[in-house]
Amino acid sequence: MSALPRLPLTVIGGYLGAGKTTLLNRLLSEPHGQKIMVMVNDFGAINIDAALIERADGDTLSLTNGCVCCTMGNDLFMALGDALDRRPRPDHLVIEASGIADPAKIAMAARAEPDMAYGGIAVVVDGENWPKLADDPLIGAQMRGQVQVADVLLVSKTGGALAPNLAVRLAALSRAPLLDLADLPQVAPVLLGGMAPDGVQGGLQGVAADHPAYVGWAHEGAERLERPALEALLAARPAGIYRLKGHVLSPDGALEVHVVGPTIDIKPAQSDSTRVVAIGLASQIDRETIAAWWANAAA
Amino acid sequence: MAPITVFQARKIITMDPNRPEATHVAVRDGRILAVGGADCADQWGPVQHDHSLADAVLMPGMVEGHAHMMAGAMWKFAYAGYHDRMDPQGKWWRGKPDIATVVSDLTDYAQGLPEDQPLIGWGLDPIFFTGERLSRAHLDQISATRPIAIMFSNFHLMCVNSAALALAGYDHTTNVEGVVKGPDGAPTGELQEMAAMFPVMRRLGMDFRGLSQTEDAIESYGAVCMRAGVTTVTDLYSQMEDSDLAVLQAVTGRSSYPARLVPVLGVAGADPETAAARAQALARQGTDKLRLGAVKLMTDGSIQGWTARVKWPGYVGGQPNGIWNMAPDEIRRMVATMQAAGVQMHIHVNGDEASEVAIDAIEEAARHSPWAGARHVLQHCQMMGPDQFARCAELGICTNIFANHIWYFGDQHAALTIGEDRAQRMDGLRAALDAGVHAAIHSDAPVTPLGPLFTAWCAVNRQTMSGRVLGAAQCVSVAEALHAVTLGAAYTLKMDGEVGSIEAGKFADFAILGEDPLAVPAQALKDVPVLGTVLGGTVHLA
CATH class of the missing domain: 3.20.20.140 (Metal-dependent hydrolases)
Structure with missing residues (x-):
């Protein structure tokens, strides 16, 4: 099992009509260079440019860019097992949670499963209707719960500017980065990390170079950190990094690290060097700040 | 013309207000042709009498409007529930009123399993146990090497032994919601919700779709x-x-x-x-x-x-x-x-x-x-x-x-x-x-x-x-x-x-009972023996 790279899983949460499907349509059409597998409850609203569709058979839609979109059927975890067993294994798995679901219940599988990597929870917040939904006597608690577990909050339908009262309410519930979907030149860096699947060696493919809105930072070295020291270092990371991943050497063997928004996930790994990449928004952070922070690792 | 079979019973409860009780029911083509006495179908032609159910009480085959197919195939796994329960072959499995009985009964069960097969159990409900919670320490007494997973009756929780924890890579460094840890920082063996159970289920081949x-x-x-x-x-x-x-x-x-x-x-x-x-x-x-x-x-x-x-x-x-x-x-x-x-x-x-x-x-x-x-x-x-x-x-x-x-x-x-x-x-x-x-x-x-x-x-x-x-x-x-x-x-x-x-006109579907549920004390209704069923005129005996 360990011969294959781990399958990263990103879960997209958010209520009906918030814009989850629009987000997935964007993701599938972007030039991210990854073979993504997207799992949805139904194809109803999936609307891919016909030129991108290579073939459609039954519950699977194959795209010319190597991505596939499929329905997960009734048993999400069985579908998860099927995705893991798929050969070649996809570079990244993205699951669209149902409108009322707690996305953490799905995403936690990526932290539990040794063959998966944590890709985080992106919750799409309906910029127009969320405050009303959050106060709804029937579903308000679940709406607020989705925001509480998010690693990144993507606000839709802002009409150009995030309403301050919405931002305040969301910030009170969550430490996750809050991004206006309309401001994002590409969504892949936010949802996937935007890096090539093999990490540093492939470089920060496209993302940081092509899109000045994003800052990408990559590092390779021989630092060796005990797990508690690594955890302390990551906990002190500068605000504005919303994704970080890589391998870090430690006295007990290498560790694989995935940081998404407020969540840190660490698993054992095999590596002969410390290699880390990070991504943030240029408006919030610069490469020097990240490099200065990481320099503490060698200290 | 298809043959007519007239079943005789000690009593037939019909649930038909026009004839609440009878002693005979005639069947042709899998359907009920007539109900009444021994001669009930004579007007329809020659009949064959079947006395094999003469000592039994018949009632309409019962209808279960809310159950799930896995109720049958669950028995591929070891029963670990609190109450006595019968399997599809009619064998009664003893209920397990405490953790000690869970351990001893499953130890016996494991002896019938091939060496390389995991022990998977189901039906455990700790709501009925007092005192300590089931943990890997208990299940390790059954085996330290064979992976063991016991699914709780609500399907939201399970308890596994140390061998199963190791398969999933769960140890003191694991920081996953649902992987319960004890005061010593090590997993107790209890796994809560699907995400935490998934790595164990996947490696033990617990395929619920196959149920x-x-x-x-x-x-x-x-x-x-x-x-x-x-x-x-x-x-x-x-x-x-x-x-x-x-x-x-x-x-x-x-x-x-x-x-x-x-x-x-x-x-x-x-x-x-x-x-x-x-x-x-x-x-x-x-x-x-x-x-x-x-x-x-x-x-x-x-x-x-x-x-x-x-x-x-x-x-x-x-x-x-x-x-x-x-x-x-x-x-x-x-x-x-x-x-x-x-x-x-x-x-x-x-x-x-x-x-x-x-x-x-x-x-x-x-x-x-x-x-x-x-x-x-x-x-x-x-x-x-x-x-x-x-x-x-x-x-x-x-x-x-x-x-x-x-x-x-x-x-x-x-x-x-x-x-x-x-x-x-x-x-x-x-x-x-x-x-x-x-x-x-x-x-x-x-x-x-x-x-x-x-x-x-x-x-x-x-x-x-x-x-x-x-x-x-x-x-x-x-x-x-x-x-x-x-x-x-x-x-x-x-x-x-x-x-x-x-x-008359309905499918010939009956429950075959050992006693009359309308005659026994109401407290004994659950104890009325079920001897089998008739489906479309075909007898299936337990």
């Missing part, structure tokens, strides 16, 4: 039904794929298969239009022994898991209100689409807020698409009061009530979940019947064992495990309870014209 739809699963479900006197049974959240249809048709089509199967398609999360079209297409693929075309919707969770949506005053322990598995908006849209398409719905509702949302949704849909014969069914209906039953009567909604909960969880409901007042009116079959609602009662097997006579006993006696009577005002008569597990349930499946009573 339904496969030939073995369908066969063992039939065997479970036959031993419970059930001749028509639902699979009330079928995850069948279109490719499963041929297997279902083939297995149920065998003359040796002892039940009529009613898979009800689960549609939570599906696109309503697509799901409705699929249900309509399936409806056309049915046979006499395989009925398709209805759908199942989810709403809330369970009361004993504190995930049911309950109205004020909520849970006695102050737990937050439960969760929706389908949002009320989705429920309304699904209900409207199904109602417009003419697809019958079964809607899971445990808490009274969930039943209210479902009733509201049906009422709204009915204003736009009137459908007098819809017979949508609310399933579980555990907290409904007379007001909601009255609305069901107005709207023609059926209710299938979870009577078994009174025995299994009644004490917990009074003490720990919804409190004494509402526990008294729980699962109120009396209130439903008084409101004029078409009502059935059910087991939700494998959540509780399939056994309509036991389910009827619960509705009649309303006795809990501690021996108290919970809400005596909701008790019903034996005759009413037997109606609920035959014609009442058949009505909810729109099969009351074909099954549910012993009268």
Whole structure:
């Protein structure tokens, strides 16, 4: 099992009509260079440019860019097992949670499963209707719960500017980065990390170079950190990094690290060097700040 | 002309008010030709008499309106539950009243397993244990090397041994919600919710999909039904794929298969239009022994898991209100689409807020698409009061009530979940019947064992495990309870014209009993022996 790279899983949460499907349509059409597998409850609203569709058979839609979109059927975890067993294994798995679901219940599988990597929870917040939904006597608690577990909050339908009262309410519930979907030149860096699947060696493919809105930072070295020291270092990371991943050497063997928004996930790994990449928004952070922070690792 | 067989019985309970009792029933072409005395079919031509059931009591084959196919195939795994329980082959497995018995019984079980096979158990319910919680330390006593996983009866939790933890890579460094850790920082072996259980299930080959739809699963479900006197049974959240249809048709089509199967398609999360079209297409693929075309919707969770949506005053322990598995908006849209398409719905509702949302949704849909014969069914209906039953009567909604909960969880409901007042009116079959609602009662097997006579006993006696009577005002008569597990349930499946009573024209589906359930004391109703069933005139003996 360990011969294959781990399958990263990103879960997209958010209520009906918030814009989850629009987000997935964007993701599938972007030039991210990854073979993504997207799992949805139904194809109803999936609307891919016909030129991108290579073939459609039954519950699977194959795209010319190597991505596939499929329905997960009734048993999400069985579908998860099927995705893991798929050969070649996809570079990244993205699951669209149902409108009322707690996305953490799905995403936690990526932290539990040794063959998966944590890709985080992106919750799409309906910029127009969320405050009303959050106060709804029937579903308000679940709406607020989705925001509480998010690693990144993507606000839709802002009409150009995030309403301050919405931002305040969301910030009170969550430490996750809050991004206006309309401001994002590409969504892949936010949802996937935007890096090539093999990490540093492939470089920060496209993302940081092509899109000045994003800052990408990559590092390779021989630092060796005990797990508690690594955890302390990551906990002190500068605000504005919303994704970080890589391998870090430690006295007990290498560790694989995935940081998404407020969540840190660490698993054992095999590596002969410390290699880390990070991504943030240029408006919030610069490469020097990240490099200065990481320099503490060698200290 | 096909031959006529006249079965003689000690007594036949017909559920037909025109002839409530008889001694003989004549069968031709799998259907009931006549009912009465030995000469009942003489006007139809020469008959053959069958005296093999002469000492037995016959009643209409019972109808289980809410159970799940995995109730059969679960027995591939070791039973670890609290109560004594019978497997599909009729073998009784001892209940495990404490952790020591769990360990000793499963140690015996493991001796029958090949060395390289994991030990997988099911049915454990720690709500019944006092003292310490089951942990890997207990399961390690069974084996330190063979992976062991015991699924709890609610399917939301399991306990595994150290070997299984190691397979999943769980240790003191694991920081995963649901991987429970002890004071020493090491995992205790308890895993909560699917995400935490998934790595173990995947590595131990615990394939829940394989507990339904496969030939073995369908066969063992039939065997479970036959031993419970059930001749028509639902699979009330079928995850069948279109490719499963041929297997279902083939297995149920065998003359040796002892039940009529009613898979009800689960549609939570599906696109309503697509799901409705699929249900309509399936409806056309049915046979006499395989009925398709209805759908199942989810709403809330369970009361004993504190995930049911309950109205004020909520849970006695102050737990937050439960969760929706389908949002009320989705429920309304699904209900409207199904109602417009003419697809019958079964809607899971445990808490009274969930039943209210479902009733509201049906009422709204009915204003736009009137459908007098819809017979949508609310399933579980555990907290409904007379007001909601009255609305069901107005709207023609059926209710299938979870009577078994009174025995299994009644004490917990009074003490720990919804409190004494509402526990008294729980699962109120009396209130439903008084409101004029078409009502059935059910087991939700494998959540509780399939056994309509036991389910009827619960509705009649309303006795809990501690021996108290919970809400005596909701008790019903034996005759009413037997109606609920035959014609009442058949009505909810729109099969009351074909099954549910012993009268001319219907399928020759009978339960073969060792005693007369109408003559034994009401307390003994659950102990009436089930000797087998007759399905379409073919005798299947336990």
